[in-house]
Structure formats: structure tokens, C-alpha cells
Amino acid sequence: MGPSYRRAFFIFGYKMRIAIPNKGRLADDTRELLDDAGLTVNVRGERALSASLGGLFEAIFVRAEDIPEFVADGAADLGVTGWDLVAESGRSVFDLLDLGFGRCRLSVAVRDDSDIRTIADVQSGSRVATAFPRSAARYFKDNDIIVDIVPVSGAAEIAPHLGIADIIVDLVSTGSTLRVNGLRELCTVSDSTARLIGRTGLTNGRSADPIVGDFIAALESVVRAKGQRYLMANVPRALLPQIRTILPGLNGPTVIDILNGGEHVAVHAVVRAADVYRTISDLRACGATGILVTRIERLVP
Numbered sequence: 001m002g003p004s005y006r007r008a009f010f011i012f013g014y015k016m017r018i019a020i021p022n023k024g025r026l027a028d029d030t031r032e033l034l035d036d037a038g039l040t041v042n043v044r045g046e047r048a049l050s051a052s053l054g055g056l057f058e059a060i061f062v063r064a065e066d067i068p069e070f071v072a073d074g075a076a077d078l079g080v081t082g083w084d085l086v087a088e089s090g091r092s093v094f095d096l097l098d099l100g101f102g103r104c105r106l107s108v109a110v111r112d113d114s115d116i117r118t119i120a121d122v123q124s125g126s127r128v129a130t131a132f133p134r135s136a137a138r139y140f141k142d143n144d145i146i147v148d149i150v151p152v153s154g155a156a157e158i159a160p161h162l163g164i165a166d167i168i169v170d171l172v173s174t175g176s177t178l179r180v181n182g183l184r185e186l187c188t189v190s191d192s193t194a195r196l197i198g199r200t201g202l203t204n205g206r207s208a209d210p211i212v213g214d215f216i217a218a219l220e221s222v223v224r225a226k227g228q229r230y231l232m233a234n235v236p237r238a239l240l241p242q243i244r245t246i247l248p249g250l251n252g253p254t255v256i257d258i259l260n261g262g263e264h265v266a267v268h269a270v271v272r273a274a275d276v277y278r279t280i281s282d283l284r285a286c287g288a289t290g291i292l293v294t295r296i297e298r299l300v301p
């Protein structure tokens, strides 16, 4: 963003408003993400409804399920909420960035003792309890099954045991809630993660607005860094071609001479967190010493 653009923002006192969940599963991860991106949520008191995020941004705290509405209506410019809630709202917003947390799936489930084995076994006229009536209705309609939707605001898993419904459509993460309630997952309606969403009028796409562009880039650098580690090790210079295959890194490992190191050099590289265990063992097999692994706060390629 050019300095004149920034100055105009300050002169007119406009703050970009971002709606974030006030409680629930996504609230803590959202604050941590903003914090890691250098946008600390400066809250005044537990019950505050809004907070400064520094210079150009202001956070407002609302229920995650209301965020698509707030953003679509323009009450907020940006928002963080689950994609399941965006889809359920039916509101038109930009999907700006997958934040990676809050992963779950919206699934169809039946009682363990049900004869229903696949979606094709569901009879028209079946009763479906769900807190996601639009998404559920759309799914069954797409499968040419006419069902009777029973909207509930939560705890759908009890409905089949009370005879209120034959089927439920609910969010599943580990599957343990379904298991302890004697339910069996039949099929997935949709997958979901937390997203950064934007109001359509403002952003007109991902990069059109420089302030939004900077904001997305900041969050993206944190999301990208989360699954990565920075690895350093001293390795025999003669084995560098082999080390290169173990440590591909972003652009191959950085190789640094060690003062009086002689036959050894230091290598630094970014590795996937999931690969660290195997990488260390491969490096040790090549005679690496002084292996150090650290977290990365932000990663801008």
C-alpha cells in the first residue's frame, strides 16, 4: 500500500472492521492467529464488544454463526468464521483465506441399529434433525430425496433416540460424540475449516484492495509457518549433494561456512513439521551434528 493511501485512511479515521468469534471453538485460535500476525487484540475488559487491532483495524466480537450476515450486510468488512456457517447462511461473501483450524465435516448420521447403510437407503419422508437446515435440505435435494427437516439449535445427536428424527446432520470432528451417542456416520455433506471472509462490495476479489491485501498476506504468512520448522545442522561438506536430497527446503538448504570448520559446513532449511522426525534421522545417518529445530513465526516466501 502506498503511503498516501495509508494517510487518507488515517485522516478520515476509517478503520477496517473485522468480525471475530466472541466464544466457542474458533475464538481462541482466531485471537492467536491475529496475535501471531502482529495484530494483537487490545481488549478493554472481558465484556468488550470491540477492540483495537492497532492502526487500521478494529475487531468486533460476535457469535460465529452471525459473522456471515455481518460481513454480507457490510456491518463488518472482514470476518473469521467456519465455512460450514458461511454455507448455511446462504449469504454471498468472498472466501479470502483458508485459516486451517476448526477443521470438521458436516455429516449425515443414523442410529447404530439402523438399516440405512448408504444415502441411497434413505426413504423420502424421513425426518432429519439438524442445526444446519439449509445445508441438509440442499444435500438431500441434490440426492433426489425429499426429507422432512426438523431444525434444532444444538444436541441433534439425541433426536434419533427420542423418536424426533430418523437421521441427523451434524458437525463431526473426531467422531467421538457420534460414537458415545450410539450413532453411525453415513456420509459427508461437506468439509469445513475456519476462513477469512470479506464483504463483496469492498474487496472485489483477493488483491484489489491494498489494505485487505496486506492483511491477507500477514495472516497467510502465519498459516504457512504453522506446519513448518526451521532446521539447522552441521554436516560434512563432502556429503552436501546427499544432504540436498534430505533437505529440499524452500530453495534448497542455505549452506554456511563454519569458522575453522574445515570439513564441516552449517546447513539451514525450512522443513515440514511432519517430516522433522525422519529428516533428523536421515541427517544423523550422514554424520550431522548440532541439529537444532525451531518454530517459525511467519513465513513469506
Ligand code: AMP
Pocket: 025, 082, 102, 103, 104, 170, 171, 172, 173, 174, 175, 176, 177, 178
Ligand atoms: P467430535 O466428538 O470431535 O466429533 O465433535 C463433535 C461435536 O463437536 C458436535 O457437537 C459438533 O457440533 C461439535 N463440533 C466439532 N467440530 C466443530 C467445529 N469445527 N465447529 C463447531 N462445532 C464443532
